[in-house]
Amino acid sequence: MKTITVVGASLAGLSAARELRAQGFDGRLVIVGDEPHQPYDRPPLSKDFLLGRAEEADLALTDAAERCALEAEWLLGVHASGLDLAAGEVVLDNGTVRTDGVVIATGARPRMLAGQGNLNGVHTLRTIDDALALRADLDRAERVVVVGAGFIGAEVASTCAARGLNVTVLEAAPKPLPGLGDEMASACASLHTDHGVRLLCGTGVVGLSGDHRVREVLLSDGSAVEADVVVIGVGVIPTTSWLQGSGVPLGNGVVCDPGCRAGLANVVAVGDVASVGGHRVEHWTNATRQPRVAVRNLLADSLVESCAETPYFWSDQYGVRIQFAGRVLPSDKVEVVEGSIEDRSFVAVWRRENSDVGVLAFNHTKTFTRLRRTLPRAV
Structure with missing residues (x-):
């Protein structure tokens, strides 16, 4: 290959370029x-940058x-x-790039609410431009509603609370992060209520109202929550529309084999857009580690190495460092092995057939790191 094109200039794309x-x-x-920006770090957007x-x-x-x-x-x-793989070209909105190999690193875009419309004061948070617009709006806001209690929504809520704003978090599920199970999801929920944030779970959003600017969030139970600013954090959609008709297999992202190869010669995918083994991992660590394997297979033009990283996530909320590693099932047994949930400082381990398959920690980084190393590489 004389030319390789990396499509996507965020962390995963930059990591792939470095690996090449x-x-x-x-x-x-x-x-x-x-x-238009050079690659930048996204995690601070919901925290220090927003503050x-x-x-x-x-x-x-x-x-x-x-x-x-x-170079x-x-x-x-x-x-x-x-x-256009037949022609060996990446088609751009201002021309084409002749290429022999492609690294797809186009990431994902935020999901929008149905009927969201174009009201001022309604935000998603993915890019630095999103964060600049939200930060400016928060400077003149009193009441903030965050739709979605996942990591991004929770971090925004935490930041808004630190700014002294009146914050309400809306979550359609019975509790935030329900995949962690009832006890651990309750621990995550308590972080909001401990810090004066109103948390409403089990109620969907049916619309927004206002005259040019958002004034209320309308809920499925017929009630409404007043808002000066609304932040939508209900997940992302992998950015694959540009690949329609290319022959690249698409599903929940770019469908890849265990080595990040996209089913076609000289095409690999990395980061949020890549579905490897049926899973997409939307986190910083994955975007830095996955490209090494993808690039090795791309340059070898064969599957010489597979991704075997255990999924790892972290989030900073209300002064608490939350860390999680593994893949857990509802049937797995969870046990607090250090600290206590009541103190918001603990380590919990999930076990399946006498093997540890997941670990969650609140402000216990050292123990978490040790236990994370004991997890199977593929859970």
Whole structure:
């Protein structure tokens, strides 16, 4: 391969570009990104950046020296609109790139609420531009409603509470993060209520109301919650529409084999967009580690290594570092092995057939790290 194009210039795409050079690819390297910004770190967007404690320069994932060393062509602010493998071209909104190999790293986009409309004051949080717009709106808000109590929604709620705002979190499920089971989901829910955040679970959102600007969130039980700002955090959709008709297998993202290969010669996928073994992992750690395997297989033009990382997530909420690793089932038994839930400082372990398959920690990083190493590589 003389030319490899990385489509996606966020963490996963940058990690893939680094791996290409580290693993000996010395040909033409093109990096396409739909945002005009150089790669930046997304996790602080819902925390320090939203609080005004960090600015854009603090989020940079690369610098001029590294970009020079990568010897890549950066096409930023450019959208990929198609992939023509027969012609060996990535189709852009302003032309094409002739390429021999492709790394798909286009990530995901936030889900929207049905009937969300174009009311001012309604936000999603995915990009730095999203965060800048939300931060400006929060400066003149008193009442914030967060729709969705997953990690992003919970982090935004925590940040808004730290700003002294009146915060309500709406969650359609009976409790936040129901996949953790009732006891651990309750522990996550208690973080909100401990800090004066109103948490309403088991009630869906049917619409928003307001005259040009949002004023109320309408709930399925007929009630409404007043809001100056609404943040939608109900998950993401993998960015694959540009691949329709390309022959790349699509399902819940780009369907890949265990080595991130997308079923076609010289095409791999990494990060939030990649469905490996039927799973998409939407987290920072995956975006940094998966590209090493994907690039190795791409350059070898065969499956020489499989991804075997145990899923790992972390979140910072209300001064608590939450960490989770593994894949757990409702039938797995969970036990607190250190600390206590009441103190919001503990470690819990899930067991299946006498084997540990998952671990959750609140402010117990050292123990968590030790137990995480004992989990099977593929759960």
